Amino acid sequence: MTDLLRIEDLHVSFAVPGGLLDAVRGVSFRVAPGKVTALVGESGSGKSVIGQTIMGLQPSTARTRGRILLAEPQADGKTAAPVDLLALPRDGLRMRAIRGRHIGMIFQEPMTSFSPLHTIGNQISEALRIHTALPPRDQRARVEEMLALVGFADPARVFGMYPFELSGGMRQRAMIAMALVCGPSLLIADEPTTALDVTIQAQIMGLLRDLRDRLNMAVLLITHDLGVVANLADEVVVVYRGRVMEAGPVGPVFRNPGHAYLKGLMTAVPQFDMEPGARLVPLREVRIDPAQLHGVLARTVPPAPPPGSDPPPLLQVRGLTKSYATKSQSWFLSGTATPPRKVVDDVSFDIRRGECLGLVGESGCGKSTLSKMLMRAVTPDAGSIAFDDGSGPLDVLAARGDALKQLRRRIQMVFQDPVSSLSPRMSVGNILAEPLDIHGIGSKQDRRATSAEWLRLIGLDRGAVNRYPHSFSGGQRQRIGIARALTLAPDLLICDEPVSALDVSVQAQILNMLKDLQKELGLTLLFISHNLAVVDYMADRVAVMYAGRIVEIAPRETLMRAPVHPYTKMLLAAVPYADLDRPLDFAQAARPSTVAAADWPEVFRPGATRLQPVDLGGGHQVLAHPQADATELCR
Known part of the structure; x- marks a missing residue:
């Protein structure tokens, strides 16, 4: 099998009052080595259930049939005969050895996925304790190396921090580090950029793309954001009510969508070039009387x-x-220098x-x-x-x-x-x-x-x-x-x-x-x-x-x-378009604002003189040096 993961005729049902609810109905697709396959659809279409079932994390009440074939890479670089994950006991030794070691998963909400009682380093190290024989010192070195790889400037400090001390984007980075610390061949990313601002989203997208190239890792990207799909995916699988509506390489699917459902998703996305007074077209309209x-x-x-x-x-x-005040300032009476x-x-x-x-x-x-x-x-x-x-x-x-x-x-x-x-x-x-x-x-x-x-x-x-x-x-x-x-x-x-x-x-x-x-x-x-x-x-x-x-x-x-203002320009440049002809410039979009600020024109950077709003006319104001000339600012 040349595919890393192949799903064949997957069905997942749940017992509910009145009968069975079919969440996934006959889904089949593949994930190729070193490629990104995007699983796209609305909430309730069955995307996350598919991801959970691959990991063996579906609810115990779920009834499943079909095949999920994984080609496990071996230590000598060869590939063993594919194993049917659906046939393995969910909590058996074989499945637990695969989960985390060969398949990593990024969950949608990192705050609820991390334990609030344990440090970031302790939780990431857990995968190494389970799947490797590394001594504690080497475990810490490996975790800090992975934290640096996902973009933390001071990984040794982050190792000892708790999840609530990190912002949403930082928690998502830490979640990626935890999923990748054992070097899996497949990463399942369930809505990895949902609820993140555009600059952090661009950083996470750039990080996933770089890690895919550097580690030759396959990614199953579960998302509803078509802009993310256009900038990351190699193949697209569109799911609606548990069925595959359309699938194929990202180019043909985006340039010439064949199914009405995908066309409907594309018309529901707000665009910058919409006509004044134009209205979004959702799949199901709710009108106010x-x-x-x-x-x-x-x-x-x-x-x-x-x-x-x-x-x-x-x-x-x-x-x-x-x-x-920070924790050290409000909990202690001494050492409050900042x-x-x-x-x-x-x-x-x-x-x-x-x-x-x-x-x-x-x-x-x-x-x-x-x-x-x-x-x-x-x-x-x-x-x-x-x-x-x-x-x-x-x-x-x-x-x-x-x-x-x-x-x-x-x-x-x-x-x-x-x-x-x-x-x-x-x-x-x-x-x-x-x-x-x-x-x-x-x-x-x-x-x-x-x-x-x-x-x-x-x-x-x-x-x-x-x-x-x-x-x-x-x-x-x-x-x-x-x-x-x-x-x-x-x-x-x-x-x-x-x-x-x-x-x-x-x-x-x-x-x-x-x-x-x-x-x-x-x-x-x-x-x-x-x-x-x-x-x-x-x-x-x-x-x-x-x-x-x-x-x-x-x-x-x-x-x-x-x-x-250069910050406004940076935000606009970080927006991913659902258009293959307008790719995101990751070199610029993924730069943290604190780094990009060093390159801003002097007139926008705080110095000895406090910045003040400068009136440019027509209700347009920008924060700059008070002595700045409006013509100079608008260049």
């Missing part, structure tokens, strides 16, 4: 300002600053009524901390926040008692992770009724009726009112989270990465739904995202945040087509 929408709102929606008028901003933020690190540093901006302001930046730049300060979940060290819904400005940071309660009715939030933001102990009906309960709106029967109407509005049947969050898909849970935030008809909706973990078709549903709601309710949105194509589709203006400061803010068309 304006008449029903206004009938379920807890209060009257204020009228939108007349065209041409210049009302005061709905939200004014001035000089907002927040610092955090000052606390500023997470948000002198941030100022306005949000106008009825507009969508996009906020972009990489992980750790302060986006989420800023949103929590606007919600009064985090108290800033300095600065002011003024909210004016037309009845006069209100000091958000000074609000107490009833004023604070009413303010929280006016400002609501949609969180990034719909799983952790919805209580698993409450039915969906109770989740949607809870905001009405807190604010004492309507009778108990009215609240229950309102919950059922909201479910119908977001495309779910009335029977869902008694179901719990775990029984819904990711996209359905996100729609429930949006409905919960809108039951009180807020003036400002803060969306913190609301579509980052969703597949492209469900993402298109949510984005279209938010645009419809903004139009019908006159909603004002603060849309936080790392996906610049999504921000380009949603936002009227865009603010770019780096190292706690807003480095550029401008109308969407200006910022996306004519960026000035």
